Amino acid sequence: MSKRDRFKSVPMPKQPPHERIRNFNEVALGYTEEQALMEAERCLQCAEPQCVKGCPVEIDIPAFIKLLREGKFREAIMKIKEKNSLPAVCGRVCPQEDQCQKDCVLGKKGDPVQIGRLERFLADWEREHGVELPEKKPYTGKRVAVIGSGPAGLTLAGDLAKLGHEVVVFEALHEPGGVLMYGIPEFRLPKSIVQAEIEYIKKLGITIKTDTLIGRLYTIPELLNEEGFDAVFIGTGAGPPIFMGIPGENLSGIYSANEFLIRVNLMRSYLFPKWDTPIKVGDKVAVIGAGNVAMDAARCSLRLGAKEVHIVYRRSRAEMPARKEEIENAEEEGVLFDILTLPVAYYGDEKGWVRKIECIKMQLSEPDETGRRRPVPIPGSNFMMDIDTVIVAIGRRPNPLIQQTTPGLKVNEDGTIVVDENMRTSIEGVYAGGDIVTGEATVISAMGAGRKAAKSIHEYLMKRKK
Amino acid sequence: MYKIIEKRELAPGIKLIKVLAPEIAKKAKAGQFVILRVDKTGERIPLTLADWDQKEGTITLVFLEVGVSTKKLGRLNKDDVILNLLGPLGNPTEVKDYGSVCVVGGGVGIAAAYPIARALKEAGNKIVSIIGARSANLLIFEDEMKEYSDEIYISTDDGTKGYKGFVSDLLKDLLVKGYKFDMVYAVGPALMMRAVADVTRPYKIKTIVSLNPIMVDGMGMCGACRVIVGGKTRFTCVDGPEFDAHEVDFTELVRRQRAFIEEEKKALEIFERGELL
Ligand SMILES: Cc1cc2nc3c(=O)[nH]c(=O)nc-3n(C[C@H](O)[C@H](O)[C@H](O)COP(=O)(O)OP(=O)(O)OC[C@H]3O[C@@H](n4cnc5c(N)ncnc54)[C@H](O)[C@@H]3O)c2cc1C
Numbered sequence A: 001m002s003k004r005d006r007f008k009s010v011p012m013p014k015q016p017p018h019e020r021i022r023n024f025n026e027v028a029l030g031y032t033e034e035q036a037l038m039e040a041e042r043c044l045q046c047a048e049p050q051c052v053k054g055c056p057v058e059i060d061i062p063a064f065i066k067l068l069r070e071g072k073f074r075e076a077i078m079k080i081k082e083k084n085s086l087p088a089v090c091g092r093v094c095p096q097e098d099q100c101q102k103d104c105v106l107g108k109k110g111d112p113v114q115i116g117r118l119e120r121f122l123a124d125w126e127r128e129h130g131v132e133l134p135e136k137k138p139y140t141g142k143r144v145a146v147i148g149s150g151p152a153g154l155t156l157a158g159d160l161a162k163l164g165h166e167v168v169v170f171e172a173l174h175e176p177g178g179v180l181m182y183g184i185p186e187f188r189l190p191k192s193i194v195q196a197e198i199e200y201i202k203k204l205g206i207t208i209k210t211d212t213l214i215g216r217l218y219t220i221p222e223l224l225n226e227e228g229f230d231a232v233f234i235g236t237g238a239g240p241p242i243f244m245g246i247p248g249e250n251l252s253g254i255y256s257a258n259e260f261l262i263r264v265n266l267m268r269s270y271l272f273p274k275w276d277t278p279i280k281v282g283d284k285v286a287v288i289g290a291g292n293v294a295m296d297a298a299r300c301s302l303r304l305g306a307k308e309v310h311i312v313y314r315r316s317r318a319e320m321p322a323r324k325e326e327i328e329n330a331e332e333e334g335v336l337f338d339i340l341t342l343p344v345a346y347y348g349d350e351k352g353w354v355r356k357i358e359c360i361k362m363q364l365s366e367p368d369e370t371g372r373r374r375p376v377p378i379p380g381s382n383f384m385m386d387i388d389t390v391i392v393a394i395g396r397r398p399n400p401l402i403q404q405t406t407p408g409l410k411v412n413e414d415g416t417i418v419v420d421e422n423m424r425t426s427i428e429g430v431y432a433g434g435d436i437v438t439g440e441a442t443v444i445s446a447m448g449a450g451r452k453a454a455k456s457i458h459e460y461l462m463k464r465k466k
Numbered sequence B: 001m002y003k004i005i006e007k008r009e010l011a012p013g014i015k016l017i018k019v020l021a022p023e024i025a026k027k028a029k030a031g032q033f034v035i036l037r038v039d040k041t042g043e044r045i046p047l048t049l050a051d052w053d054q055k056e057g058t059i060t061l062v063f064l065e066v067g068v069s070t071k072k073l074g075r076l077n078k079d080d081v082i083l084n085l086l087g088p089l090g091n092p093t094e095v096k097d098y099g100s101v102c103v104v105g106g107g108v109g110i111a112a113a114y115p116i117a118r119a120l121k122e123a124g125n126k127i128v129s130i131i132g133a134r135s136a137n138l139l140i141f142e143d144e145m146k147e148y149s150d151e152i153y154i155s156t157d158d159g160t161k162g163y164k165g166f167v168s169d170l171l172k173d174l175l176v177k178g179y180k181f182d183m184v185y186a187v188g189p190a191l192m193m194r195a196v197a198d199v200t201r202p203y204k205i206k207t208i209v210s211l212n213p214i215m216v217d218g219m220g221m222c223g224a225c226r227v228i229v230g231g232k233t234r235f236t237c238v239d240g241p242e243f244d245a246h247e248v249d250f251t252e253l254v255r256r257q258r259a260f261i262e263e264e265k266k267a268l269e270i271f272e273r274g275e276l277l
C-alpha cells in the first residue's frame, strides 16, 4: 500500500465501450473487496472533514471509511444507513464530484477519495450478505399518506415507519421507485437494485399502493377527512416534459425524453416484442439538451441500435449540466457532441415521420451583469441535419395534478409547491418535498427533503391530540 | 390484481368485460377512462369507462380487438385477472342542461358515448343519438343508447341496417331537415370525429370530441398523447380527453396514432403464431 500513489484513486472496472453499447447491463462494475480496501486506505480521516459538509444528508464519511478499512463492513453500512436509506442508489447516481468528493482534501493535489464507489461497494456487499432491519418503535396509531414513491416519498416512508407510524404510499404508476424506476436506465442503475432497496423499506412495515393517482381517485382533502390519514406528504416529483414550441415538433419520431425513457425503462421496450410496448429508433438520433437525462437518452439510443447519436446543445461544453462521468461515458460510447447549436424547425416525410432538423449556430455573448455568458444565434448560420429520431431533453415541469385538486395549497409561479423550512405547505398536516418543491434536482436532495419532512411530520403527529 | 366477473362478445371482435374495481367505480364519471396492463410484459392501454356500478363495485369496458394488447385482453375470461388498472383518468364530461344535444357514436365509440348520453339526459337535455357501424352485425349498445335517447338514428356503411352511409352523413341530413342542436358530442374513430366536426362547422354548433391518441403513462408525464388544439399543444390524458372538435388538428392526430404501425404489425404476427405466450 505504501508504494501506491496516495493521490491517485483506484479505478473502477467498467464494461468496455464496444461491448456495452450492445447490452443494457450495468456499465460500471463496482470495486472488489481488495479495491475497496485500497481506496479506503487513502482517506486521511480528517479532523474537520470537508467531505461531510458536501453530502446533502451529512453521512459520517470518515467514520464509515474507517469501519470499512477495519473490515467491519456490516458496521460500515449501518453507519451510512443512519443517514441514507438508499445507499446502493446514491453510490451509483449521486453527483459526487459536486458534493461529497468536491472538497475532499486529497482533491486539492490529486484525486479525491472515491466516496460514492465505497458507498456502493458496502451497499452491494450488504445485499449479498443479507440485510439487517433496524429496530422499530411501537405503533403510535397515527396514519400518514405519502403521494409518490420516488426517493423523497420512500425515504420519508421508511423514516416514519421506524418511528412507529402507519404509512401508506400511493403511486400512480404500476411500479414504485419514481425516476429510479422509470427514468434512469438499467445500465446505470439496475432495476433489481432499486427493487431490493424498495423491498427493504417495505419490510419496515409500509404499504405501497400502485395504480393509484391521487387527485383523481382521492384528493388530499379526502385522504385527510374521509380516508382517516393524520398527515399527508406530497412527493410527486417532476412530470410534464417541456417542448421548445418550434415547427414540426409533433412529428412522429420526436419523443420527449420522458416518453422515450419510460418506454425503455418502465415498459422494457428494449425487449420488444417479448414485452408489448414498442419503441422505434432510427439510424441517426438527435438528443436536444445536455443534462443527465439527455445523456441517458443518447446512450439508450445507441443500445437500441442507432448508428449515429448526436447531443445537440445550445451552449458550450463547459456549461453542460450532466455529470462529468456520464459525459465521458457517452463520449467513450461514440456519442457526438454538437455544441453551440440550436434546433429551429423539424421537417418530416409524407408519413409524418421526422427526417431533418434545421439548426442555427450559436455563440456565447459577453458575460452579462450576472456573469453568465448567454448563447446568442449567429445570423445566417442555419444548416440542415439528416435525422430520423429526435429526443427532446430540455427539462420538465412539476407534476400539476395535486396543485389543481387541492384548494388552498400555495403554489409558486413555476408550479412548485411552497413549503417552509420544516417542509410544511400552506395546509395544516400537509407536507411536501423533492422535485415537486425544488424543481428538477437530485436523488440525494429529494431524500434529504424526505428525511426532513419525516422529522417534521413526526413532531406534528406527536403533538397532536386525537 | 383486478378480477373479471363478466365477459361477453358483443359483436365479432368487440368484447365487453366487467371488472371488479370498487374504488374506481366509486369515483367514475362520464367521459373518463382507465389505463390497464393485462400482464407483466403488457403495454399500458387506455379504455373508456362504458359503465360502472358503485354498489357492485364494478366497471365495464368495451373494446375492439385491434392489436396484441386488446387481443390479449380479449382472451381473458370470467374469473381471470388484469394485473394493473389505473383510473379514473381524464377530465369528466361537463354535464349540464344545454338544451338539445346530439350524441354521435361510431363503432366501439358507441359504448364510450353511452355514459355521456346518460349523464346529459339525466341533466335534463333532450338527447338525439346517432349511432353507426360498418355493418349491422357490428352495431353495439343499441338498447342502452335507446334508453337515454329521445330519438335515435342508426347508420351502417353497407346499408345492412338503418341509413346507408356514415354517421356524419346522417347528422348532416338531420341538420338539413332543420334539426337544431345546442351541442353535438362525438366519440369514435378519429376520421369519424373529423367528419362530424366538418359537418357542424358551417352551422357553428359547439362540438365536443373525445380524442384517442397513443398514451403511455396517462398522467401527464410523457407527452405521447400530445395533440394540437387551437394551435396549442395539449396533453390529451390530463387536458382532455374532450376537446372542441373545431379546434383539433385531426390530420396530426391520425398521423401520430400510426407512429408504431410497423412494430405493432410485426408484434401481432408473432402473437398470432403463438410465439409470445
Ligand atoms: C433520466 C433521469 C436521470 C437522472 N439522473 C440523475 C442522477 O444521475 N443523479 C441524481 O442525483 N439525480 C438524477 N436525476 C434526478 C432525480 O432522479 C430526481 O431529482 C429525483 O428522482 C426526485 O425524486 P422525487 O422523490 O422528488 O420524485 P420522483 O422520483 O419524480 O418520484 C415521484 C413519483 O410520484 C409519482 N406521482 C406523481 N404524481 C402522482 C399522483 N398524483 N399520485 C400518485 N403518484 C404520483 C410519480 O409517478 C413518481 O413515481 C435524474 C432524473 C431523470 C429523469
Ligand SMILES: Cc1cc2nc3c(=O)[nH]c(=O)nc-3n(C[C@H](O)[C@H](O)[C@H](O)COP(=O)(O)OP(=O)(O)OC[C@H]3O[C@@H](n4cnc5c(N)ncnc54)[C@H](O)[C@@H]3O)c2cc1C
Pocket: B033, B043, B045, B046, B047, B048, B049, B062, B063, B064, B065, B066, B067, B068, B069, B070, B071, B108, B112, B211, B212, B213, B214, B215, B241, B257, B258, B259, B261, B264, B265
Ligand atoms: C382515452 C382513450 C380511450 C379509449 N377508449 C377505448 C375504448 O373504450 N375501446 C376501445 O376499443 N379502444 C379505446 N381506445 C383505443 C385503445 O386504447 C387502442 O385500441 C389500444 O391501445 C390498441 O392496443 P393494441 O395493442 O391492441 O393495438 P396496437 O397494436 O397498439 O394498435 C393496432 C392498431 O390500432 C391503432 N391504435 C393504437 N393505439 C391507438 C389508440 N390509442 N387509439 C386509436 N387507435 C390506436 C394503431 O395505429 C394500429 O393500427 C381508447 C384510446 C384512448 C386514448
Ligand code: SF4
Pocket: A054, A055, A056, A057, A058, A059, A061, A084, A090, A091, A094, A096, A099, A100, A101, A115, A116, A119, A444
Ligand atoms: S449520499 Fe451521495 S453525496 Fe452523500 S456521501 Fe453518499 S455519494 Fe456522497
Ligand code: SF4
Pocket: A042, A043, A044, A045, A046, A049, A050, A051, A052, A061, A062, A103, A104, A105, A106, A113, A115
Ligand atoms: S475529506 Fe477526504 S480525506 Fe478527509 S475525511 Fe473526507 S474523504 Fe477522507
Ligand code: FES
Pocket: B214, B215, B216, B217, B218, B219, B220, B221, B222, B223, B224, B225, B226, B235, B236, B237, B238
Ligand atoms: S399519456 Fe403520457 S402525457 Fe398523456
